[in-house]
Amino acid sequence: MKAHDGMYIDGEWRPATGPDVIEVVNPADEQVIGRVPAGTAEDVDHAVRAARAALPAWAATAPAERAARLAALRDVLAARKDEIAETVTAELGSPLKFSQNVHAAVPVAVAGSYAELAATHPFEEKVGNSTVHLEPVGVVAAITPWNYPLHQIVAKVAPALAAGCTVVLKPAEDTPLVAQLFAEAVHEAGVPAGVFNLVTGLGPVAGQALAEHPGVDLVSFTGSTAVGRQIGATAGAALKKVALELGGKSANVILPSADLAKAVNVGVANVMSNSGQTCSAWTRMLVHRDQYEEAVELAAAAAAKYGERIGPVVNAKQQARVRGYIEKGVAEGARLVAGGPESPRDQGYFVAPTVFADVTSEMTIAQEEIFGPVLSILRYEDEEDALRIANGTVYGLAGAVWAGEEAEAVAFARRMDTGQVDINGGRFNPLAPFGGYKQSGVGRELGSHGLTEYLQTKSLQF
Numbered sequence: 495m496k497a498h499d500g501m502y503i504d505g506e507w508r509p510a511t512g513p514d515v516i517e518v519v520n521p522a523d524e525q526v527i528g529r530v531p532a533g534t535a536e537d538v539d540h541a542v543r544a545a546r547a548a549l550p551a552w553a554a555t556a557p558a559e560r561a562a563r564l565a566a567l568r569d570v571l572a573a574r575k576d577e578i579a580e581t582v583t584a585e586l587g588s589p590l591k592f593s594q595n596v597h598a599a600v601p602v603a604v605a606g607s608y609a610e611l612a613a614t615h616p617f618e619e620k621v622g623n624s625t626v627h628l629e630p631v632g633v634v635a636a637i638t639p640w641n642y643p644l645h646q647i648v649a650k651v652a653p654a655l656a657a658g659c660t661v662v663l664k665p666a667e668d669t670p671l672v673a674q675l676f677a678e679a680v681h682e683a684g685v686p687a688g689v690f691n692l693v694t695g696l697g698p699v700a701g702q703a704l705a706e707h708p709g710v711d712l713v714s715f716t717g718s719t720a721v722g723r724q725i726g727a728t729a730g731a732a733l734k735k736v737a738l739e740l741g742g743k744s745a746n747v748i749l750p751s752a753d754l755a756k757a758v759n760v761g762v763a764n765v766m767s768n769s770g771q772t773c774s775a776w777t778r779m780l781v782h783r784d785q786y787e788e789a790v791e792l793a794a795a796a797a798a799k800y801g802e803r804i805g806p807v808v809n810a811k812q813q814a815r816v817r818g819y820i821e822k823g824v825a826e827g828a829r830l831v832a833g834g835p836e837s838p839r840d841q842g843y844f845v846a847p848t849v850f851a852d853v854t855s856e857m858t859i860a861q862e863e864i865f866g867p868v869l870s871i872l873r874y875e876d877e878e879d880a881l882r883i884a885n886g887t888v889y890g891l892a893g894a895v896w897a898g899e900e901a902e903a904v905a906f907a908r909r910m911d912t913g914q915v916d917i918n919g920g921r922f923n924p925l926a927p928f929g930g931y932k933q934s935g936v937g938r939e940l941g942s943h944g945l946t947e948y949l950q951t952k953s954l955q956f
Contacts, residue, residue, distance in 0.1 A: 497528035497670075501537050501694065502677035504544035505687025511536040516667050516694065521587035521806040521843045528585075530670045533695030535703035538662070541691040542709040545633045545660035548688025553630045553658040560656055561612035566683035567652075568605040571644075574679065575599065578644060581672045586640065587806040587843070588768060596768075601648040603924045604940065611945055612656035623956050628949040630658035631735060632711030635704040637697070637725070638673075639717045640666035640808050641771040641865075647676055649939045650714045650737075651690060657948035662691045662710070664701050668808050670694045697721065705729055712737065712948065716773075718863075719889075719933050726936070737937035737947045739773070739929055741863040742891030745884035746776035747906060749877070750785065751898030752918075758789050760919050761894070762796040762869060766847050769805045770816075770867035774892035774914065774928075778853075778860060779871045780880050786873045790831055790851045793871060797832040797847040800867070806843040807866055813843040816866030823850050823859040828870070855886050863889070877906065885911045890931030894919075913938075 497518070500507040510531030518528040531537075552560075571578065578601075579593035588597060617628045636650040647663060654661050665673035677692045693700050705713050705728045713729045714737040715722060722740040729736045746764070748757045764776045781789040807813050820835040833848030845866050853860050853870040860870050874880040884893065890912040897903035900917060907915040913930045927943035929935055937947050 497530050498674050499529075499531060501531065501533060501541065502674070502681070502690075502692040503537075503541045504548075504691065505681065508540070510534070511540075516670065516696070518585050518668070518671055519809065520584050521808055523842055528671055530674070530694045533664070533693040533700040535699070537693050537695070538700055538703040538707060541662040541693050542633060542704070542707045544688040544691050545662050546709045548686060549630075549633060549660045552660055552686060552689045555658065557612050557615070557617060560658065561609050563683055563685050564605060564609035564612055564652060564656060567679060567685070568602055568609055570679040570682045571605055571648075572602045574675070575602065578672060578675060581675055582643060582669070585669045585671050586643065586808060589803065589805050592767065592805075597642065597644060600922075600924065601644045604645065604648045605652050607924050607941065608652035608656045608945070611653075611942060615656070615942060615945060621953070625954045625956070627952045627954070629952055631948050631950050632659060633709055634659045634661045634948060635707070635710045635713045636661055636663045637701050637704065637713065637715045637717070638663065638665050640668040641768060641773070643669035643672045644676060646716050647673060649944065650716075653945045654714075654948045655685070655689065656945055659712070659948050660689045662693060662704060664693050664695060664704050667694070667696055702728070708732065710734065714947070715739070722935065737939070738935040739937070739939060740891075740933065740935040741889055742773045742775070742930065742934050743778060743861065743863055743887045743889045744774055744776045744892040744894070744912065745778045745780055745910070746894040747780045747880055747884055747896070748782070748785070748789065749880075749895065749897040749902060749906065750782045751902060752896035753898075754785055754789060755792055756919070757896035758792040759796050762793050762849070764894075765869045766797065766800045766804055766867045769807050769845070771807060771865055773863070776892070776894050777864065777869060778883075779869060780874050780883055781871060782880075783873050783875060786871075790849075790871055793849050793869060794831040797849045797869070800847040801838065804844075804847055804867055807845055808843070810843055812865065813837070813845060816845045816864055816868065819859055819862070819864045819866070820848055820868060823853070823857065823868075823870070826857045826859070828853045828857060828859060833867070855883050861887055881906070881909055888933040891929075891934035892916075
């Protein structure tokens with residue numbers, strides 16, 4: 495795992511313009527595993543100019559050729575899956591098996607889906623006496639998070655390239671090594687110089703410069719709602735298009751007719767995977783009052799099994815943040831039934847898998863995104879009460895409903911103010927649109943809806 499000491503701009507690795515570097519730390523043992531350049535506004539300008547220069551030719555490239563480059567990228571990512579998994583495990587702390595099955599495998603599927611969409615999507619249609627063309631938005635600024643570092647890169651870059659856009663990527667500073675590996679894969683796949691560019695750096699410097707740059711036409715950002723507001727305001731001042739995938743506080747609603755044990759066990763697994771660092775995690779479990787104590791016992795037992803299997807959170811700041819929320823939950827009167835604020839290990843940024851009972855909607859841990867392995871279990875009286883609780887946050891990213899009959903679960907899900915709902919443990923679908931209501935964001939990722947974010951519409955009348 496060798497870190498590049500430059501930026502990937504215009505098809506080559508170039509020296510950074512500034513002397514500063516970012517140390518990449520393995521969160522499991524707190525050891526420095528690499529250093530990458532901390533990009534400056536000048537580095538960002540070079541990358542945007544390269545993307546701008548490459549735009550006309552790439553936009554004019556036939557969709558079939560764009561599809562071929564994406565198919566080649568998919569194949570390179572598949573061939574390097576072991577290296578990807580090892581890299582993500584080293585810089586994020588994810589258990590290797592999870593890195594193999596999710597962090598390395600999902601981006602291959604998503605890249606493949608856009609290879610197919612680039613070849614088949616209707617970029618032109620007849621509407622009466624008009625011809626409607628779908629054209630690339632232009633230069634895309636992709637600013638990605640650390641929690642699913644390669645998936646979030648591919649979920650932005652692949653549809654942008656399929657649409658005919660060019661891209662400047664600014665990855666999270668905690669996980670830049672897999673972004674450099676991705677740049678190598680883009681190069682190996684034969685994507686023309688300047689179509690994809692990478693600038694590593696800090697958000698307030700490189701990220702801000704990228705969002706503000708007049709040569710950028712669209713800013714696609716995944717991260718916290720607070721930063722999303724800042725980026726939206728910056729882009730809005732120039733009337734740039736934005737795609738924002740932000741925070742979540744998703745409800746896992748277990749209706750009385752559901753298989754309680756299955757719903758609880760799957761719900762706990764959902765919260766604990768990736769050490770709870772998933773924006774769509776079902777961090778609020780809603781259970782009917784008559785089944786509540788049984789569900790609490792099941793959840794506590796399930797959480798205990800993750801004690802030795804769960805990875806660390808990404809850094810010391812995040813560890814302190816999550817532990818602070820646990821302490822606040824105790825202070826506000828929630829009942830701790832598993833885990834707690836004490837670190838379970840002497841080294842690394844670990845947080846104990848934690849479950850709270852007797853949580854009410856007014857509590858901080860029921861309202862704010864914790865982004866760690868912390869589950870809150872809330873009691874409801876009837877279905878209307880469950881709906882009120884489920885919809886009672888500023889977020890609306892994801893959720894789940896469990897019931898004995900699928901139709902019952904679907905009827906409830908249709909009333910939830912959220913962008914995606916899993917029915918009785920429904921499987922992840924890389925072609926289904928993903929995105930939120932309310933303060934969980936603007937726009938959609940994945941599938942044809944994700945491709946549409948990077949297109950603009952022109953109609954010709956005859």
